[in-house]
Amino acid sequence: MRSEHVEPLERTAIDAAPDGVLMVDAQGLILKANPAMEVLSGYSRAEMEGRSVNMFMPERMRAKHADLMAGYFVQPVARPMGLVRQLQLMRNDGTMVPVDIALGHCSVAGEPAAVVFIRDMTEVRRLQDDMQYQATHDSLTGLANRWMFGQHFEQAIQRANRSDRPLALLLLDLDDFKGINDAHGHAVGDQVLMEVARRLRGALRAGDVLSRLGGDEFTVLLPELPSLTHAQQVAEKLQRLLSAPCRLQGCEVSLGASIGLACYPSDAQDTETLMRYADMAMYAAKGRGRGVWAAYEPHMSQALAEKNQLHDRLKQAMDRGGLELHYQPQVAVAGGGIVGVEALLRWHDPELGPISPERFIPVAVRSGLIQTLGDWVLDTACRQSAHWARAGTPVRISVNLSAQQFRQTDLVDRLAQLMAQHGTQPDMLELEITETEAMADPDMAREVLLRLRALGVSIALDDFGTGYSSLSYLRLLPVSRLKIDREFTRHIMSRPDDATLVRAVIALAHTLGLPVVAEGVETEGQLRFLRQHHCEVFQGWLYAKALPADEVSAMLLAELLPGEADEATPRYA
Missing domain, CATH: 3.20.20.450 (EAL domain)
Known part of the structure; x- marks a missing residue:
């Protein structure tokens, strides 16, 4: 059978189709190819018609495809697009193009034939890849985002279980980043974040995972460590890198970060707890001054538990009238009479006893109370x-x-x-x-x-x-x-x-x-x-x-x- 056996109406419809269209007989020979197929494949119609449809496939796939095609002709059933993923077509120049196909069946000169609709998915795949990238990466720095970091973190824990080698989590928070934004504007602030990402990326191993969780907070995952000492060395190295100022838009900006370190399995055995411990260590580092790193220690959990308890009890005291003001007299140096008083907050908790403002005011500040x-x-x-x-x-x-x-x-x-x-x-x-x-x-x-x-x-x-x-x-x-x-x-x-x-x-x-x-x-x-x-x-x-x-x-x-x-x-x- 040849292409001239195709009915004129069918030929017109096929030639007008925006997707590539092939008519293939039961032996796999191409009866008809439309103009869109010429553009998609890089072959002329004359080069395609009369040849095996396997011409569009790598050599290693041709035998398997011949079996599939023979099976189709035994029981031909129409098939829509979207059922085969990662399908590719080999062009005349040897390059591979992502495609999707739909199948229909008909007869040409009384013989069975298949109609193959072939759609170029290059742009669709590009858009899908872009969407996947945006869903898994931070748009400013290009680093893994919070969701993607979580996936890497879970996988790293599983590998650590199998290999019996430790891993470490570093949580970094830039020092006084708000001051940079306030002093120089958000455009400079964005450049600072990109510079921080560049410095961190250049200091890590290929298998380490760097992410931006949001704002000025970054995480570093160090899997399969030779020893936990290595994690401490990395923390010190990153601290030095980030302490160097950078010059952006004609102004010099001082950098620095507080870093918290938590390790698996010595500190915790799951991602949620490790993240919480690294966060505690990071806040401990902030409490020690600018540009400091700290490793998690068990007493940090106890301190956090006490703060949480203070927060809960303080909220109850506020709701139930458990606070009171005391007043310290202000006295004239010359005459000795009371000329004023200062109102000072006092709290006596039924369970915890008297609690000084030095303990509960910082808790109130951090919690928004x-x-x-x-x-x-x-x-x-x-x-x-x-x-x-x-x-x-x-x-x-x-x-x-x-x-x-x-x-x-x-x-x-x-x-x-x-x-x-x-x-x-x-x-x-x-x-x-x-x-x-x-x-x-x-x-x-x-x-x-x-x-x-x-x-x-x-x-x-x-x-x-x-x-x-x-x-x-x-x-x-x-x-x-x-x-x-x-x-x-x-x-x-x-x-x-x-x-x-x-x-x-x-x-x-x-x-x-x-x-x-x-x-x-x-x-x-x-x-x-x-x-x-x-x-x-x-x-x-x-x-x-x-x-x-x-x-x-x-x-x-x-x-x-x-x-x-x-x-x-x-x-x-």
Whole structure:
């Protein structure tokens, strides 16, 4: 049978088809090929017709295909596309093209024939490969993404089980990456991430797995290690590589990373636990300073369990009224009278006993409870201030603002609402912000503080001397007084440098027209020093520790002279 036996209508339809079409007889000879098949195969129609369809297959596959074709003609059944994967067609130039086929059957001049539709899948395969790549790789750095890393991790654990060789997981988090974005913009931040990926990739073995989990967090999987010492050496090597600055878009950017290390099987035997342990180690490294690596140690799990317990108990205490404010008197150095109090948070847990703010405040910050906690403190202080005013013992209450509170967009509105709700006199409320927080963004700090001052409250700059204030900024901040950090006050009698700093802070404050409050005063000698250098106010255990509100109320009443209880005047320096 030859192509002329094909009916004219069939020939027209075949020639117009966008896919390659072949008509093949029972012996596998090509009766008809359409123009699309010429383009797909690189053969002319004359070169194809009359030859075996096996011409499009490598030599090794021809015998198997002949058997399949013979079977088809024994019981011909139409077959749609999509049933055969990874099918390829060999072109005239020897290159292979991914294709898909559909089969139909007919008769030509009374003899059985097959109609083969052949579709070029090159573009489809490319799109599929692109989609697969995007689903498994980070779009910025080209590294394996979180999902792909998880697949590699599971496989590495299985191989380690069979080979009995250890593996290690490194979790890397860039130091102060937010600062890079803030200072130079996100475009430079993206370049930094790409540079980090390049440095890490160049330092690892071919079989190691590097991924970007998201943000500025990377992981390195070190399978089949000769020893765990090798993992430590890799951590140190990566630390050195990332500590070198890089120059991007005309600016030099300092790099650095905190690295956590966990090992299989010595630390844990499953991926989830290893990941958690590496994360603990990484946070331990961050706690030790910039550019440090740390290996997981069992006590880290215990510390995390304690933090989780503190978080849960703290949340219960907040929900059930288990917190209270105590108030530490602020006392005039010259006259000895109470001129204000500082509100300090106290927590006595029924099971854990008294828990210091140094333990639970960091937990509240990390868990996000600090904003709710800070709002509760403001609410309680405003209520207490109004109560003391109604009792005839008005006294200024100082409240510490957390960094998170200070950055809340509704802080000013919320404070105004609380003061109106409780009837709090604005001049009886003082807000304390640390010097470090104020100097983190002086322009933003000035804007927020001016809005707070407009409510009538006063502002104290807390922990002065521990940060790096610029005098040009400091004089622009609407601050009512400076507070000297207790770490300097504590040692003014034994450390000449601290004594010099305290004298300088007092002199600076007075130059700016600001009174000074010294914290942590515990001895008569410290008080004499402050009096000698004209510090206005002190607070500390020399006078009183932080006390419950009712005890402070008794102290305030005791200070009133006979006949003044009905017309008490505000007590502030």
